[in-house]
Amino acid sequence: MSKLVIIKNDQGKLEGIDPAGQRAYQKWRRLVTDLPxxxxLSFSYRMPRSPAHHRLFFGKLNNLLARTEAFTKLDDLRRWLTLGAGYADLIPGLDGQPNAIPQSLDFESMDEAEFGELHRQVDAFLWSTRAQQTLWPHLDDEARYRCVESFMREFE
Structure with a gap:
């Protein structure tokens, strides 16, 4: 599979990022232009991950970590939220039962579109009774809900 990285130049035109990329871009344009x-024609693209969105997401996680006693390590909270959002692979455990393993959130394995969807799914999971009971087990349902409401309001 060919890889193409393009950039918008100072004149506002698309071009390859380097000479090899420019050649690849010209070939791709010819394919599109000359398509009978x-x-x-099928092609895939990847939206680069937004560093600002990445910082926002992990800022939210750090803020949430400070609001709960259920987790003391950011990585544990992140993995748990990733599982709760449904971003996991099921693999057989030693006993033959499926084990959920959180998927990676690194820049190479998850582009911006996927990361945005994960972020939405994590937020949705936080509204669930299961998440709230885990994060604030000592509170009643109404107080737990207010905790999530207050947390989400900070990031509107």
């Missing part, structure tokens, strides 16, 4: 009527 009725023919199809």
């Amino acid at each position: 009527v009725g023919q199809t």
